[in-house]
Amino acid sequence: MKLIPAALLLALLPALAPAEKPDSARHLPAASPETVGMSPTKLRLVDAKVHELIDRKRIAGASVMITRRGKLVYHKSFGLRDVENQLPMKKDTIFRIYSMTKAITSAATMILVEEGKVHLEDPLSKYLPEYKMARVWKDGKAVAPEMDPTVRDLLCHTAGYSYGATGIPELDQLHRAAGPFMETESLTEFVRRMSAVPMAFEPGQRWLYGISTDLLGAVVERASGKPLGQFLDERLFEPLGMNDTGFALPADKRKRMAVVYHSNKRGTLTRHERNTFTYSERTRMHSGGGGLASTIGDYARFLQMIANQGELGGTRFLKKATVAEMTRNQLTGSAMPISFPNNVRHGTGFGLGFCVKVEHTAWNKAGRLGEYGWGGMLSTHYWISPRDELVVVTMEQTLPYDFLLENALKPLIYEAIE
Known part of the structure; x- marks a missing residue:
């Protein structure tokens, strides 16, 4: 066997090592608030409001990140990520972001659309043949639909697929019978199970929140020929420097995860241990609709992009x-x-992965027209205002889902713009 000379081997090592991620991807450029048209005095009201919510035991802790004109102007963490062990919330704390995963999966889909590997008007069954016999619920029974759900329907949540809460008892029972999310099964196995559940209406007729983005994740897998996690790593997380984001994390990173607390909304927080995912080697289910864990910094980089x-x-x-x-x-x-x-969001539409404010109503009263965003089951939130060149992310881990922190901070942050 021919040996490689030591000098040549040393010369090769830099090429064989993982590429160093550019600093511009790992760290958003920082600026003092006044240089990008924000009042530092008014931003301090954000600190006071978060502290107030912690003192009232409405939340255990939180992280808040704000960028304006592409510059980081605010990044603070408050309270505790683990009350019982008195562990502080930190800037590198990892959060279960649940449905904030959806925007990332939507972006991955659109990468494939740009490459011609996916088309928005393609039927779902082109990528997931399990759905060739898709059915719609009409007049108390499952029948063939007039048209197939498309990739666009999945992105817009107009495909008619739910999380099992349509209000149609027979249909919701079929959803429950198909089984819950199981982190130990593959996305392919999930698709096979859920393909037996009919749509609640003809595609495009209404908006219904549910498993559409999980099915979209399976489309990404089939169209790219790669597991969803691998595709996201290669095309988004690694080039964006999102080093702490994934469906599964090493044990040392899982130690940085914030604990989930249940709030009774009257000042009592109870530790919640029954989480859907462990983000460990057990996690085979790459849920494009809710399976990622991330830091506030990682997610802010994705949003800034x-x-x-x-x-x-x-x-x-x-x-x-x-x-x-x-x-x-x-x-x-x-x-x-x-x-x-029990929650009609008047004045709010939906794009290809984000909700969008289209008119002023009592819902999201402090929001700006054109503002888009979303959130996650544990009361994580983000919003982007294009007219203000503003990106805001708030992270906590509180059940049940609540707009408490977003609603408290949004008017303060907009009022800080000068």
Whole structure:
């Protein structure tokens, strides 16, 4: 066997080592608030409000990050990530972001759309043949739909697939019978199980929140030929410097995760141990709708890329026109506005992965027209205001899902713009 000379081996080592991520991707450039048109005095009101909510035991702790004009102007952590062990919330604390995963999966889909590997008007069954016999619930039974759900329907949540809360008892029972999310099964196994559940209505007729983005993650897998986690690592997380984001994390990083607390909304927080995912070697289910864990800094970099119309640190991830389509309302007619049981979000539509404020109403009263964003089951939130060049992320781990922190901080942050 021919041996490689030591000098040659040493010369090769830099090429064989993992590429160093550019500093511009790992760290957003910082600026003092006044240099980008924000009042540092008014931003201090954010500190006071978060402390107030912690003192009232409405939340255990939180992290808040704000960028303006592409510059980081605010990044603070408050309270505790683990009350019982008195562990502080830190800037590198890792959060279960649940449905904030959806925007990332949507961006991954649009990368494949740009490459011609996925088309928005393609039927779902083109990528997931398990759905060739998709059915819709009509007049108390499952029948063939007039049209197939498309990739666009999945992105807009107009496909008719739910989380099992349609309000139609027979249909919701079929969803429960198909089984819950199981982190030990593959995405392919999940698709096979859920393909037996009919749509709640003909595709495009209404807006319904549910498993659509999980199915979208499976589309990404089939169209790219790679596991969803690998595709996200290669095309988004690694080039964006999102080093602490993934479906599974090493044990040392899992130690940095914040504990989940249940709030009775009257000043009592109870430790919650029954979480859907462990983010460990057990986690085979790459849930494109809710399976990621991340830090506030990692997620802010992803959002800044979107706010920059698809570019960050000199690297282009998506075309400007693609981001414009993602962040404009795509809903019309009976699909408007988006709604949940007992929660109609008047004046709010949905794009290709984000909700979008299209008119002033009592819902999201402090929001700006054109503002887009979303949140996660543990009361994590983000919003982007294009007209203000503003990106805001708030992280906590509180059940049940609540707009408490977003609603408390949003008017203060907008009022800090001078």
